[in-house]
Amino acid sequence: MNILQGKNILIMGVANKRSIAWGIAQSLHAAGARLLFTYQGERLKKNVEELVASLQADDEPILISCDVTSDEDIEQAFRQIKERVGVLHGIAHCIAFAPTEELEGRFSATSRSGFAIAHDISAYSLVAVMRAAEGLMAEGGSVVTLTYLGGERVMPNYNVMGIAKAALESCVRYLAADMGKSSIRVNAISAGPIRTLAAKGIRNFNEMTKHVADKAALGRMIDQSEVGDTALFLFSHLSRGITGEVIHVDAGYSIMGN
Numbered sequence: 001m002n003i004l005q006g007k008n009i010l011i012m013g014v015a016n017k018r019s020i021a022w023g024i025a026q027s028l029h030a031a032g033a034r035l036l037f038t039y040q041g042e043r044l045k046k047n048v049e050e051l052v053a054s055l056q057a058d059d060e061p062i063l064i065s066c067d068v069t070s071d072e073d074i075e076q077a078f079r080q081i082k083e084r085v086g087v088l089h090g091i092a093h094c095i096a097f098a099p100t101e102e103l104e105g106r107f108s109a110t111s112r113s114g115f116a117i118a119h120d121i122s123a124y125s126l127v128a129v130m131r132a133a134e135g136l137m138a139e140g141g142s143v144v145t146l147t148y149l150g151g152e153r154v155m156p157n158y159n160v161m162g163i164a165k166a167a168l169e170s171c172v173r174y175l176a177a178d179m180g181k182s183s184i185r186v187n188a189i190s191a192g193p194i195r196t197l198a199a200k201g202i203r204n205f206n207e208m209t210k211h212v213a214d215k216a217a218l219g220r221m222i223d224q225s226e227v228g229d230t231a232l233f234l235f236s237h238l239s240r241g242i243t244g245e246v247i248h249v250d251a252g253y254s255i256m257g258n
């Protein structure tokens, strides 16, 4: 099923093979997309190179360093993307960060700098990236970001990251309205908990996953491939009428009462 044949899609946020971004990359690759990757600095370059090589894609891999806290980095990344492929049809934005000390204890103890960092990297980066990408999405496009239920409800230890996810979900709606006339769609996937590098920073994450598996409608957790396949739908023409939405891929956890 090559429904993404001829589409150039940028994957931002692969750190290792557990990354949700990598689950998305695998689904999109299987559907025939040409993938480009950005990674956060030289520290992660080798990881990403090895993973991308394992895809055995026909086209030469395109990997670009991009730290989203730097406007210069974002600009140079999209300049390189323009030179290499000319047109971009999609972006998977799978990036978030908050200092570990902010992901435990009382929310009211959130520091000014922790609040700013979490919002800069986890929410504002989507705005900055889409501004830089808009000109390359001349044929229309689809942008997918990753959020979590902690942006809608209070989840233990998620603290400032929940506020950043609420901001991100609002950015999705404002960007969808802003860029809709250019046929650029923007949606978020609200994923259930998955053990990744980022998730390790959240105190008691493992205990929480047990509770989620017990309570979810499907009686289990989800994995990266399930997020990847929903992203595939959102990047394809099958979802052409959907924008500004938050789709839960959480085995039905969020619909349950007690």
Ligand SMILES: NC(=O)c1ccc[n+]([C@@H]2O[C@H](COP(=O)([O-])OP(=O)(O)OC[C@H]3O[C@@H](n4cnc5c(N)ncnc54)[C@H](O)[C@@H]3O)[C@@H](O)[C@H]2O)c1
Pocket: 012, 013, 014, 015, 016, 018, 019, 020, 021, 039, 040, 044, 066, 067, 068, 069, 093, 094, 095, 096, 097, 121, 146, 147, 148, 149, 190, 191, 192, 193, 194, 195, 196, 197, 198, 199
């Ligand atoms: N794992 C979960 O349970 C879960 C659930 C719902 C949503 N999410 C979201 O999914 C997304 C991907 O996270 P993940 O769980 O796959 O973890 P991950 O650690 O594999 O990915 C996070 C990525 O963010 C990147 N990043 C952080 N700061 C950056 C910066 N300044 N510039 C560029 N990149 C930067 C990291 O390099 C990493 O690749 C995040 O937005 C996360 O909040 C995760």
